[in-house]
Amino acid sequence: IYSSSLWKVVYKEFIVWLLLLIASTLLYYFVIKAPVLIVLSFVTNIVLTRWQSVYLQLLWPENVALTLKYFINEHMPDSKSILTVAQRYFLLCAALVFRDVNVQIRDNYFPTYESFIEKGLLTKEEKDIMFSTQLKPTACRYWFPLLWIIQLVKKRYNAKRGLLGTRKETLILEKHYCELVNAINDYRAGISDIMSYDFIPIPLALTQLFTFFIYSTLFLGIFSFQSRVFDSMQAPDASLPTVLSIQFISAAMFNLFFIGWLRIAHIILNPFGEDDNDFPMCELLEQYCDSLYQILCVPTDVPIYKKGDKPLV
Amino acid sequence: IYSSSLWKVVYKEFIVWLLLLIASTLLYYFVIKAPVLIVLSFVTNIVLTRWQSVYLQLLWPENVALTLKYFINEHMPDSKSILTVAQRYFLLCAALVFRDVNVQIRDNYFPTYESFIEKGLLTKEEKDIMFSTQLKPTACRYWFPLLWIIQLVKKRYNAKRGLLGTRKETLILEKHYCELVNAINDYRAGISDIMSYDFIPIPLALTQLFTFFIYSTLFLGIFSFQSRVFDSMQAPDASLPTVLSIQFISAAMFNLFFIGWLRIAHIILNPFGEDDNDFPMCELLEQYCDSLYQILCVPTDVPIYKKGDKPLV
Amino acid sequence: IYSSSLWKVVYKEFIVWLLLLIASTLLYYFVIKAPVLIVLSFVTNIVLTRWQSVYLQLLWPENVALTLKYFINEHMPDSKSILTVAQRYFLLCAALVFRDVNVQIRDNYFPTYESFIEKGLLTKEEKDIMFSTQLKPTACRYWFPLLWIIQLVKKRYNAKRGLLGTRKETLILEKHYCELVNAINDYRAGISDIMSYDFIPIPLALTQLFTFFIYSTLFLGIFSFQSRVFDSMQAPDASLPTVLSIQFISAAMFNLFFIGWLRIAHIILNPFGEDDNDFPMCELLEQYCDSLYQILCVPTDVPIYKKGDKPLV
Amino acid sequence: IYSSSLWKVVYKEFIVWLLLLIASTLLYYFVIKAPVLIVLSFVTNIVLTRWQSVYLQLLWPENVALTLKYFINEHMPDSKSILTVAQRYFLLCAALVFRDVNVQIRDNYFPTYESFIEKGLLTKEEKDIMFSTQLKPTACRYWFPLLWIIQLVKKRYNAKRGLLGTRKETLILEKHYCELVNAINDYRAGISDIMSYDFIPIPLALTQLFTFFIYSTLFLGIFSFQSRVFDSMQAPDASLPTVLSIQFISAAMFNLFFIGWLRIAHIILNPFGEDDNDFPMCELLEQYCDSLYQILCVPTDVPIYKKGDKPLV
Amino acid sequence: IYSSSLWKVVYKEFIVWLLLLIASTLLYYFVIKAPVLIVLSFVTNIVLTRWQSVYLQLLWPENVALTLKYFINEHMPDSKSILTVAQRYFLLCAALVFRDVNVQIRDNYFPTYESFIEKGLLTKEEKDIMFSTQLKPTACRYWFPLLWIIQLVKKRYNAKRGLLGTRKETLILEKHYCELVNAINDYRAGISDIMSYDFIPIPLALTQLFTFFIYSTLFLGIFSFQSRVFDSMQAPDASLPTVLSIQFISAAMFNLFFIGWLRIAHIILNPFGEDDNDFPMCELLEQYCDSLYQILCVPTDVPIYKKGDKPLV
Structure with missing residues (x-):
């Protein structure tokens, strides 16, 4: 009787514990993810619009x-x-x-x-x-x-x-x-x-605020993750390593994703910077030199066409 | 038997209490955060569009x-x-x-x-x-x-x-x-x-409504936070200070973030105000004076170019 | 033993009940709020865009x-x-x-x-x-x-x-x-x-649908709130009035906010209506009359400038 | 003792059951609603933009x-x-x-x-x-x-x-x-x-996907609703009919709303169809005929104005 | 007594287990779906805007x-x-x-x-x-x-x-x-x-990041789904197959939907690719040839109209 009672109690406990752990993990990601996603979408939308307008305006003296x-x-x-x-x-x-x-x-x-x-x-x-x-x-x-x-x-x-x-x-x-x-x-x-x-530079104030928010959210997320790990330690369990490793991998992946997104948003914010993805200004200057030379300084030879040319059908 | 039974009960209680506390904390943040984020994104989008159109239209008599x-x-x-x-x-x-x-x-x-x-x-x-x-x-x-x-x-x-x-x-x-x-x-x-x-000024009515909503949401949030603290007091626990301090820090951080965002939205709303981030009108007037003088009142010296100038290649 | 056991049971019950009440309250607001917020943002975005295009097109015969x-x-x-x-x-x-x-x-x-x-x-x-x-x-x-x-x-x-x-x-x-x-x-x-x-008038069909949705959601929310109040009545508790009054205040506030937002959306939808925030058409006609008279019927006196005028520096 | 114990157990059960039912109902709506709302907003935004550009371009040979x-x-x-x-x-x-x-x-x-x-x-x-x-x-x-x-x-x-x-x-x-x-x-x-x-017609592929998604989500929702009803049947309860009828009404309302929205999106998608809300093409042709006749074929009588006309003040 | 106690315990367990399973399932979908939906909407919005601007600019030498x-x-x-x-x-x-x-x-x-x-x-x-x-x-x-x-x-x-x-x-x-x-x-x-x-090609970096994120989220989702199936196996139950098959169908459907959406976004991203939905370039070239021939090389016959033509009324 006792052993079966013990089993019963442990079994109940185990399921409740496991499900609550999973639920809290999911909630945790969701609570971290949703606001960060909204804020990142918003910021990226602003800086991408700006980037495109800069891109369409600055370049191209050819016309x-x-x-x-x-x-x-x-x-x-x-x-x-x-x-x-x-x-x-x-x-x-x-x-x-x-x-x-x-x-x-x-x-x-x-x-x-x-x-x-x-x-x-x-x-x-x-x-x-x-x-x-x-x-x-x-x-x-x-x-x-x-x-x-x-x-x-x-x-x-x-x-x-x-x-x-x-x-x-x-x-x-x-x-x-x-x-x-x-x-x-x-x-x-x-x-x-x-x-x-x-x-x-008003939009800069806005983006600084957003950067601060995202970094500190992710930082708090790490802290909160470790405290959860610590709590879990006190209730050792066979399936714990599996659960923890899944949590660790997905947490790492999400953080990587958010940091990457934020980094790209920063690169786009200042398209004239020194990053790999910025406008390659030196090459642009050389390219301008070539094409302006071709347009302005080379007398254009117009090909001689024959009177009997037939249209393409 | 009794002690183990006591332990069992306390142990179960403790875990349930802790997890429910964490879950309610997260839910709380999420419930407060998500609508405020949506409303703030929406408002900022409107005022930023307006700011940019004002900015692009008002300034620059140079052209x-x-x-x-x-x-x-x-x-x-x-x-x-x-x-x-x-x-x-x-x-x-x-x-x-x-x-x-x-x-x-x-x-x-x-x-x-x-x-x-x-x-x-x-x-x-x-x-x-x-x-x-x-x-x-x-x-x-x-x-x-x-x-x-x-x-x-x-x-x-x-x-x-x-x-x-x-x-x-x-x-x-x-x-x-x-x-x-x-x-x-x-x-x-x-x-x-x-x-x-x-x-x-219709959009103003809209933004006043939003401001009222955000402030009162944050206010209710503070109230609700304190009642949660009070409830927790009645169940003293070793890990309580840690949990509460994390909660306090993150609550403070989020409120700071939202207030900051709202403040920037207000600054952007009226770009002609007296805030640090508004258009620096006095400097603009001086700058207009300089550039208009240069454009309209100074006869432009065209540099003399030599006939033999070669194009840059 | 019995009394402590009773206390233990009641204590557990009380906490679970309280937390579940809070969680369900929050969930309730969130479930009501999130869709309404999304729908309201969407509708307001449409009508505000339309309002601005009407505003920019109709007015101003001055040019x-x-x-x-x-x-x-x-x-x-x-x-x-x-x-x-x-x-x-x-x-x-x-x-x-x-x-x-x-x-x-x-x-x-x-x-x-x-x-x-x-x-x-x-x-x-x-x-x-x-x-x-x-x-x-x-x-x-x-x-x-x-x-x-x-x-x-x-x-x-x-x-x-x-x-x-x-x-x-x-x-x-x-x-x-x-x-x-x-x-x-x-x-x-x-x-x-x-x-x-x-x-x-296709967009009207859309906005009618949205209006119907928002009103019926809020109506169901009230109904659901009362049933929750009724349920709580059966488990009288010391902290109940506090909880309920907070709930009541925040529910009232949110409903006020949503109704206000919807009302503004309706006002913006038809900028030619009779509401306080609509275009003041009578004043506009008078203003047109004044400015058109000034532009078209008054011969403009050009101020006489002196030859020796110096530029502002 | 037994009776009070029985009551205690039943009471606890009842509350837990009721709250979990409500929570799961709300969660259910939220889980169904939120993605459908996001998808519908997105689709409607696309088709509405397209509808407006068609509308502004096609019509009006008058100019x-x-x-x-x-x-x-x-x-x-x-x-x-x-x-x-x-x-x-x-x-x-x-x-x-x-x-x-x-x-x-x-x-x-x-x-x-x-x-x-x-x-x-x-x-x-x-x-x-x-x-x-x-x-x-x-x-x-x-x-x-x-x-x-x-x-x-x-x-x-x-x-x-x-x-x-x-x-x-x-x-x-x-x-x-x-x-x-x-x-x-x-x-x-x-x-x-x-x-x-x-x-x-690329955007068509996109909208077909969305239509399929929304219909199948709503279909699954009905299925899931019935299984929930079935589960509840096994635990008969006094307040069950009330809860179920509220659930039924709100579920019906939401589905009506989503179907209605989707239907309007489809009507807007092809503004040249045969629906009530589409462009009334036959009337448009007649109206074009009238206004073009008036513009092109009727010599415009210019009213004779008197020299002494006074401006309106 | 024992049997009724057993029943009581089992009954409680069963309900808690079932509801928690449903709740975690719904939560799971929601947690997976919401961020993926937000990210997909965002990406599609960007690439669709770009696609339309390409479409409106490239084609049509006719004008x-x-x-x-x-x-x-x-x-x-x-x-x-x-x-x-x-x-x-x-x-x-x-x-x-x-x-x-x-x-x-x-x-x-x-x-x-x-x-x-x-x-x-x-x-x-x-x-x-x-x-x-x-x-x-x-x-x-x-x-x-x-x-x-x-x-x-x-x-x-x-x-x-x-x-x-x-x-x-x-x-x-x-x-x-x-x-x-x-x-x-x-x-x-x-x-x-x-x-x-x-x-x-900055936006490409962004879209690569998003693609990586969506695929890995879906991949983690599959992993997490299987571990849930495995957990459920240990608590065999009559209604299990039904629940699992519903879960399986809806999981399959959602994944299909997300993969389909992502695929369309990729097709739209490069409208010049070789996919079925891309611009049909060979046909476009032939069509240009035809219409340019008609416009530039065929002398337009103007129909002879009779002096007595009457307008259409």
Whole structure:
């Protein structure tokens, strides 16, 4: 009787204990996971939207350069010089922006404005003009090259405009000048949006709060996990190692997942950083140089087509 | 037999009590946390979207000023005066807007319209024009300076337009006048959107409701926490202090987190307030003054480029 | 022995009962709250998006009026009459739209089209033209005034166009006519979007379903709460009143919150209703009248600036 | 002693049983509800966004027709014929689109292209042109009428363009031709987007998956509900009927709600179907006919305004 | 007494065991389901947005081709040749893009640039021009055909422009050249966005993390399910098979659902893959060929309308 009674009691105890352990484990993960998931989704959504808008705005001077090329009258003697200078100015603008947003680019490539001169992106006269203004020495100067491109075109455009009979000899037509100004203004506004994310950094406060929250939640989770392990020790059981190892593996996996997600969110937050996944700025500069050269400085050979060409059907 | 029976009973009790305590603690956090998280995400999403649209619309008169500069014929004798006045008008418009949306700016810098005159942003005649209308004295007047800029240009533009042979002598061409009007209209519409957030403030009712909900939830949470502490007191136990201190720390942390989040949401809600994270309006005004001066009042020196310039490869 | 045994049993019972009561209470709130929160967030998101798009589209004839003013040649004799009539037509258009979307405006201000004539917004001849068409008597007629404005301008524009030497004498230039047509077409399309929300009201079916769901959930919640109270009555206990009063307060608070949220969602759903938070249409009409008068009918005095004006630094 | 012991045991059992029943009921609803709610919100969000974009793009040829009317020189002899034909072509385009997307329209109104001829929307010659191409017989042909409108205008426009002195005699000016082409191109692109939702139907795979998931979840829920009822039968109790009837009512209500929501999502998914809530296409065609007739074929009477008109104040 | 006591104990045990089993089952599903659902919704939302933006940008050269056709003066002798060549260039551009983004197309259709020549999409001279630049051999060359189209038009446009009296003889007017450049620039920018998703693939890191998380969660779920089955084995019971089979069916169904969802998300992630649901590129190329031929190479017959045509009423 006693032994069966003992068994009965132990059996009941064992099942209750086991089920409560499992339930509390699941609840524990759920309670940790759900808020962290909600917060992570929310943060990632914000930073991903921002990343995409930065990505779509900053890059790609090609379109502006193509607009310039398409509208310039290439029969004018000046046109070739202007396109050549414009290539340098577009590159200089990109380099100035990259220097402002990325510490690595600033330290390794362009520590001072002299280094632009050394690399041939800037002349001494141009640097003097950039610093002869009332602007503070630390203010952004990325928009000078864009201004110069417009001024170069406007100067020549002004000299001849209005002489209708000699339109062929103008550098650019008034309607086309308009489109060029709009294209460059849009490009400048896109860069300006990016630069001012630094100036008014409210979302940063938000993300710092979230980072703090997620790390401390995970930290408390570890603490709570160990206390559970400790409690379990006092009730040794055959199936304990199995249960604990499953718990340990899944806990490790979840923490890995959350840390990984948070890390990616941080990388996306500052797309101009030094991480592997950030924008590869040096390569971008080289690629700009290549494509701007191809667009602005190489006279495009148009293939000769034969009159008898038939359409593809 | 008795002692073992006693032990058995106490042991069972202890485990049940401990597990139920933990489970109820976790449930408690979860029940408090999940709705607050959902509500906070929702509110933050709304206010952040709004903040960004305000941010992208209000700021940056630079683009409009650049449009004006690019399209004005700088060979005309009037052009320099007009650009100089335009700088003042753009600043005046920004100051009028800032005064309307920010109490601090109004009280400290521009208590009355006289103070604009004192700071040189407005002349006496201009103020008389602004108040000689049928508009109510308290109505917005930020759009007067923008109207004046257009009228100044249109007046001169009208006088000469249509004389095709003398295009060189017009202040602005008809196509370019068009673009200028569009740019200034868009700028005005952006400001108008911001001003009318005050006029029809439905989302405010929503956010007040949310604030009330979150605070009262947290308040109830504190109350409920204390009653749980009190209950636990009646069953003194060795591990109680540990459990309670963990509970206390995590409760404090979560409340800190939620209050912090709510606080940031409130700061973002009114980006024109006096908080540390709000738009730094005084600095913005100074910065506008600098950049508008640079754009409109300084004749841009275009660097002289040499004919033999080679493209960068 | 017996007394201690009794105590032991009662003690155990009491704790289990109390904890289960708390757990079930929390679960209850959570089960009621979570779906209601999700559904409410979803509905509010939809209606808020819609509200904002209505808000951004309907209001503000100012921009169209400014476009008209900027592009009309004010030296032409007709120009003043046209601007004066345009003010009336813009107001008439807004009044027709408000009458169609808001029952209160229709009943109190404009029960029939005669009332527009009484208030001076419409002449008898104009009303005859509006009703001499094949359109059904109940069809929208808000676009007639906009059509008339364009036709008034086009008539004069046609008569003189093409005579390049006398451009100064045209009412409007061809390029500027283009911009005016675009501005008025956009304005009309915005109004048309709003009007057709009534014509194809699918989202209403959705929101009715949601409203029904939320109300019945809350109703069931009350029922379930009372049955819980009743059950608790059968096990009288010292701490019962405290527990119940906390439960009652928090239940009342949550229900208040949900009802409030739903109410705001309904107000936002129809921004043209009679609620306190809806668009104040009568004030809007008066405000339109003021600002359109100021823009279109008052000749703008441009302040005289002195040649020696210095830029602000 | 025995009786009190019996009571004690039964009492404990009863409470535990009742509370566990309630808890499991609530948990059951929550477990069924939460994922279904998340999935339904997600699906509805997708289809509602799509519905709105379809709605905003497809409908409303009025704006294009207005653009045509505003820019056509109505003094030209051809203009009236062209506007009359354009009305038919716009209607034909809408009818072709509606026939392609809606089975009901195809079967009841336009089973073959001959039926367009019968209703006077198409002539025999036009049908021959539409089918004399290399396009497959089943390919879309909705863009032919739009192409014809442009070609009709371009033909006349080409014949006279460039003769500056006779601008008055051109059907349309070059700038205005541009705007017309843009308006019709945008209209065509909008229709093209809608047509290609059928061509590349990935989101359908997603929604089928979701539908399957929701139905099978609800089905399992019914099964699980009945097994719970069956289990409860074995422990008859006074309060059982009450509990069960509450459960039954709330289960029925929730299922009704979910089914209703899913049904609405399906209706929204295909806005061109035959449901009560879909776009009323026949009425739309009639309405288009009326408004296009009014816009294109009725010469607009401009009301005569008196010189002495006073502005409204 | 003993038997009734035994029954009592067994009965209690049985109910507790059954309810705990059900509760843990439900909890289990919920704990597995909720995070997976949140993560899947989040991922699908991201990839679906991306898919739609790709879909709206890549496809449809028809609009650009229509713009070209509408603005070209078809009375010029060159115009027919240019339109014929443009058809080939648009196709070539699409084929180059498809080759870059889809491995299957590259391997099966266009393994080298020679294969373009074989299919008649490219001539030998054109290939030489494409490879005589400083660009790396592996760089994208899809924009050459678009550049050539503009250059072909610009060449002829330049030669005659400005001679106002002979406008009829220009290939394209300056305003219309502008619109053409804008249309082609927008088309190029859309393709450029797509190509650069490969260049800066941060969201991929995110989706890899999510895939790993979902698979391992489901894997752990299976493991945990089996251990539960094993535990239940030790307490054989009549209703066990029923409970287990329900659990098995619903577990299988959920896993199927999640795997299906994840699979669709992966298909959507790379819309250029080889899956059944991806864009059918070969058919798209053929369809482009047909519609571009129809638009650019077939002279549009405008139907002859009769003067006496009456409007439809």
